[in-house]
Amino acid sequence: MALVLSRRSLASLALAASTLIAAGCAPTMQVYMSRDGNGEFGTTTFQDFDEIHCIVVLQGGGVNTRLRYTLSWRASTPDEPGGNALSYQGSLHPRPSRNQLDGERRIDIQLLGAPDPASPTVPIRTGPWIRGKYKITVFLEDLETNEVFEEETLSFAID
Secondary structure, eight states: OOOOOOHHHHHHHHHHHHHHHHHOOOOEEEEEEESSTTOOSBOSEEOTTOOEEEEEEEESOOTTEEEEEEEEEEESSTTSTTTTOEEEEEEEOSOOSGGGOSSEEEEEEEEOBOOBTTBTTSOBSSOOOOOEEEEEEEEEEETTTOOEEEEEEEEEEEO
């Protein structure tokens, strides 16, 4: 059995191919929360002393690709100090050089607790975390044009 394309189908394929070539392929990402840096235990609920990781799986992108993220928190109880404060904003460049452009890239954004006053230069990788509801928003964007390719918000809780 032979596959025969009509002129209309051929015209549609040619138009689609030329559009993809002209536009290029934008980078994509998948984002999820995990209890470990390997990203093997996806979850949306954490306990007081868990490690907290936001795992980003990046496909594509170039040296101008930037991941920007914001973390916000709302306390479990209204009398908690700073009850709805923005906790952190940051950004990173997952492909800093041309020799790192191929394939999939896993990025681990680990949340770090406040340092122990006895060892102020050592970040705390596990809690105690303030109980409440958290949101992390990750933006995949172009550094030069500020074009946002994707934006994803994840909600998680610390019980």
